[in-house]
């Protein structure tokens with residue numbers, strides 16, 4: 001062991017959960033205490049795999065980093081230790097074993113893509129919920145399905161996963177899945193008869209411990225594909241979450257979960273029909289409403305003018321009523337919704353030229369905010385911040401009507 005180098009117990013004993021060590025250095029890094037031990041089973045963040053947590057003595061380990069140049073492992077802790085202390089390190093095994101399942105699963109999936117489809121894995125990221133691999137080219141749904149099946153077949157054969165160390169020149173003669181990034185003595189991970197690659201991470205010792213590898217999704221990424229996957233306990237968690245949401249939706253629709261796609265399709269068809277029917281009703285209602293409004297129109301010369309704020313009308317309904325109103329000659333209509341902010345539409349019949357609807361709505365927006373626009377014969381918009389009364393009063397004035405009679 002080179003002086004200062006930390007002996008990494010997980011290199012040869014990935015199953016070790018506890019260890020004894022001596023504190024060889026304590027430093028302050030940005031207000032946090034960083035501890036170096038003569039040996040450690042804590043995995044430092046590297047190669048796409050996050051660090052281990054756990055305890056050193058009484059202190060909690062909150063981060064573990066490695067210095068590539070010196071080979072030192074730094075443990076950031078939230079307690080106190082001193083140089084020379086003999087301490088016991090304990091790994092949070094739930095977290096570590098989860099990382100081992102995901103990481104070994106990644107080797108299997110990458111190997112299946114390499115063997116089956118000649119696709120290289122460019123990078124790997126082990127996330128808090130899901131992991132990803134970036135593949136060198138775009139892959140099809142069929143290729144993903146066969147690679148996933150092949151990787152799982154080898155998982156269920158429960159093949160040994162061996163660790164060995166070789167010199168660089170020996171490694172050069174071996175059929176490694178990808179060119180190692182490190183030089184010097186290399187640590188190789190071999191899944192018997194399936195995969196051989198250089199890796200410093202932690203892996204299960206038989207493929208059966210991965211449990212299952214499940215691809216959750218994929219997308220195009222930098223000219224290739226990014227695959228999202230979960231292994232082992234995470235795959236069970238994903239299945240449970242899917243089951244809960246599928247069961248919940250199925251209960252709402254009172255169908256079996258298998259019938260969900262068909263039930264949702266039926267629902268969408270029904271909704272479309274309902275919307276069409278509703279549009280029909282709104283138009284019929286608008287016809288009556290338009291006629292009713294026309295009866296109460298006020299006259300300026302030969303022109304009948306309607307200025308109203310209507311309850312429960314959206315932009316489409318306002319347009320239907322307004323269009324209906326100005327279908328007859330000699331009419332002007334300015335209609336608002338009673339909602340706040342309010343919608344507005346202004347229209348005039350083909351034979352009326354006394355009011356510019358576009359100018360009218362622009363004046364309303366200038367006074368009350370909102371936006372929209374249109375032509376002299378039809379203009380509309382929304383976002384008017386004023387009460388229905390204030391809007392009606394302003395519009396009456398703009399079309400040349402007086403103030404509303406009291407009452």
Ligand SMILES: [Zn+2]
Pocket residue numbers: 103104107189199200201202203
């Ligand atoms: Zn690995």
